[in-house]
Amino acid sequence: MxxxxxxxxxxxxxxxxxxxxxxxxxxxxxxxxxxxxxxxxxxxxxxxxxxxxxxxxxxxxxxxxxxxxxxxxxxxxxxxxxxxxxxxxxRRPVPAPAVPTAPSAGAEYAGLALLTAGAIVLPVLGPFAGMLLISGSPRWSAPHKTAAWVLAAGPALLGFALVVLGVLFGGGPDSLVVAYLMMLAGGFVAALTLLPGLTARRHYPQGY
Structure with missing residues (x-):
């Protein structure tokens, strides 16, 4: 050669x-x-x-x-x-750009379920897990998610503090019932504020 x-x-x-x-x-x-x-x-x-x-x-x-x-x-x-x-x-073929698919709404419904029904079974952990799912969804804007976090976490923390104070200072069953209802209320109120977003247009990131 x-x-x-x-x-x-x-x-x-x-x-x-x-x-x-x-x-x-x-x-x-x-x-x-x-x-x-x-x-x-x-x-x-x-x-x-x-x-x-x-x-x-x-x-x-x-x-x-x-x-x-x-x-x-x-x-x-x-x-x-x-x-x-x-x-x-x-010429080598140029790969076609991937078409992004809309995320499934299953996680969003599960998040709302954890905020409500989950709060009944697990007053603190249920709403917390629900908000984690909500936070990963593009359906709601950042301000909506922040407000939901405040509404869900605020009453839950106050209720938990009331339980601790009741245990430390000998509070009766009434204080436990009030604390439980506060924890429930936070999750339900947060879910109600998020509910309209299920029918609204999703806030997809750029490219969707």
Whole structure:
């Protein structure tokens, strides 16, 4: 073989391999006047094109001689590169941009359920878990989520403090009932303020 990055060793080559290497060597020589980066890009693209179709196998179109005929002469590829464009059959397909899908409303309904029914079973943990789900939803704006956090957490913290004070200072059952109702009220009020957002337009991030 001649100069260039595509050289052979002492191992005898199959006829089809020799055809490919001769073609690449001719292309290397024909593109001597190109910008080095453009020359390397063309050589790499052509080599990948040949390798991809040879590895597919199974049809006459994958025969190296046929592949080279489909590529065209090295001179025609070099001329196209000089005109500043890659031949159409060598262009790599551009992946189609992913279309974002709207998040499911299941987590949002679950969040509201935890704020209400969850507060009955777990007065503090239920609303807290519900607000975590609400916070990750694009349906409500940041001010709405902040207000819901205040409405849910404020009464829950006050109720919890009332329970602690009742235990420390011997408060009766009435104080526990009041604390429990306060915890429930916070979750329910927060859910009521968020409920209209289920039918309103979602606040999707940019790109949705």
């Amino acid at each position: 001649t100069s260039g990055p595509y050289t052979s060793d002492a191992t005898p080559l199959a006829h089809t391999d020799a055809l490919v290497l001769d073609y690449l060597a001719a292309l290397w020589a024909a593109t001597e006047d190109l910008d080095p980066d453009l020359r390397d890009e063309l050589m790499t693209t052509v080599a990948d094109y040949i390798a991809l179709r040879r590895s597919a196998g199974g049809t006459p179109a994958e025969d190296p001689a046929q592949i080279l005929r489909r590529l065209g002469s090295p001179e025609s590829l070099a001329a196209a590169a000089r005109r500043g464009r890659m031949p159409a059959h060598l």
